Amino acid sequence: MSAKASARTRRGPFIKPAFAAIVLTGVSLHAQWLNFKTPGVPRTADGKPNLSAPAPKMPDGKPDLSGLWNADRGYLVNIAVNLKEVPMRPAGLELFNQRKDGALAKEEPDANCLPQGVPKIDAAPVPWKLIQGRGEVTILYEAFSQFREIFTDGRELPKDPNPTWLGYSVGHWEGDTLVVESSGFNGKTWLDQMGHPASDALHVTERFRRKDFGHLELEITIDDPKMYTKPWTVKENPSLLLDSELLEFNCNENERDIRHMVP
């Protein structure tokens, strides 16, 4: 099995139909177009990738977060998996209780090939490619082959944005951390598969820090006063995926899953 295929299949249980398709195809992915060698990888004396080498830098001295990243496991199912308690308002709790046993799984947006929203898409079980460009950081998500733009040209969040699935994102640097603020969500997204709710008042802060060559720290703060009594924060740890590439993922191509979802 290729490194890619093993990385894909090691990602743990995918319980959602939209992602089941790629798991099945992933098993047979031995072709060389996925094994393109990532250039510029630091090596140890014995030639192995040195994933704990220092994070690369941009010409302007900022850390370069660019690369192909694999989500941390577990957060897709339950973003609050490592939290003792989520400060839910009654409205949020009621919605969560309706969803958490899977009774409404058919209504989950990505089960219908609709976007996962932020920050759930960061936890998708397929990789994403971060490109740190001039004036914007772009994330190409293999999940449904979507992209997201994070403007780093100094603009502010718009006051009256068009409501969207992925929101409007701006980023700025605080030391070595890229701080991304997003709002303007359409209120239809779920924060995870269990169904932690989000409203159109959702404001997400993602703090990206490249700890070393192979590891990102991603601290996510959820601020949604309609659903939660106060902001709350989780920490995910995406890891670098070497010698691989994004695959094309058209969710609604030959889609046969939704009709089998119960109830």
Add this chain to the structure above:
Amino acid sequence: MRTNATSGTWFLSSAILLCAAALLFSVATLQGQWLGYPTANVPRTPSGTPNLGAPAPRTADGHPDFSGMWEAENRPCPKEGCADMRTSEQFFDIGARLKGGLPYQPWARALMEQRKAADGKDDLTSRCRPPGVPRIHTLTWPRKYLQTPELLVILDESTNGFRQIFLDGRALPKNPQPAWNGYSVGKWDGDTLVVETIGLVDGLWLDRNGSPMTDAAKVTERFHRLNYGNMQIEVTVDDPKAYTAPWTVTLNQYIMINTELLEDICLDNEKDLPHLNALGK
């Protein structure tokens, strides 16, 4: 309405341009400031207006920089104004400017004629599928190009999707996974970026008429930014299964300033498809 640096025209080709129609309706009310954010580093004339004829910008390594928001060529809007979207004739027939049209194989011509007679009711883009290569360049939605030394990314508003063109010197794969955007590598020929694509899924539509393309296709795109405001993409399709000879067309692209991509999720609240079949003649 979206600020449009070039034509300012909007056009509705046919009722079957479903997703475009949805976008049109939403665009009509889009006065929000998030679209009016000024594009950085636009060359200006002494009077301060954008100088779209200024030289094409270059990257630090000296190559032309294709980065920016681009739209396809549209038919000119008459003086009295135009209520509808006015796509270029290449949207309907990518070979419209070729003498004698595309050199179809007999089966390919018959299929195109059949689809054309049905007013494109089976158009894959009407079913929220990606346009693929090279049709991406003739759709009415804008595209944003992002260029790094190793990669040219085309963000496509029509699908909220993206296409990657690798500039890092890798060879085309021998046995690629079939994909709507295929697998693309580019290399520089002077100031022209020459992009070769293989591995396209079988059965892509090249235009609204339904000119077919098979999985045997090799597509070569020569990207040339003539100046700040204009780009030409010379597209050669070599598909011996569907065409008797390779053919080449030029697709003009125009810069869009002071605007951004919108999020357009084709499947979101999709209500058009049931009405489509009624439109087929």
